[in-house]
Amino acid sequence: MSTSSLSSARPTAAELDLLQVLWRLGPSDAKAVHEALLPGRPDATYATVLRQLQVMHGKGLLSRDESQRPQRYAPVQAQDKLQQSLVRDFIAKAFAGSGKALVLAALKSHVSAKERAEIRQLLARKGDEA
Secondary structure: OOHHHHHHOOOOHHHHHHHHHHHHHOOEOHHHHHHHHOOOOOOOOHHHHHHHHHHHHHHOOEEEEOOOOOOEEEEOOOHHHHHHHHHHHHHHHHOOOOHHHHHHHHHHHOOOHHHHHHHHHHHHHHHHHO
16 A cells, blocks of 8 residues: 555544554554453444444555465554654644644643643753753
């Protein structure tokens, strides 16, 4: 699959749940993904998870190793790469392309005092590198 068609494939919220499981477990079959997903989504059935993995493979979000049974699925993109791409899209759509506006909105209501201290340290280190 080409990079451009991969970049246009955007995971749904449910697909992101499965990607989180696969990033944590590594390449896995549908049964392992289903079992790992159950604590957070007890209503998820094996058949639904398998179908979702197949759809994600069709969208180019997952690779599938068909050389063994059961087939194993793995994310095509590394977690940080996909997250960066999703954040870029979100900033463009929701914040008119302004990363600063996103950060300010997050700092107003979604960041704890401890997280603020960590952000200050990160910014101080980045300032020292510049």
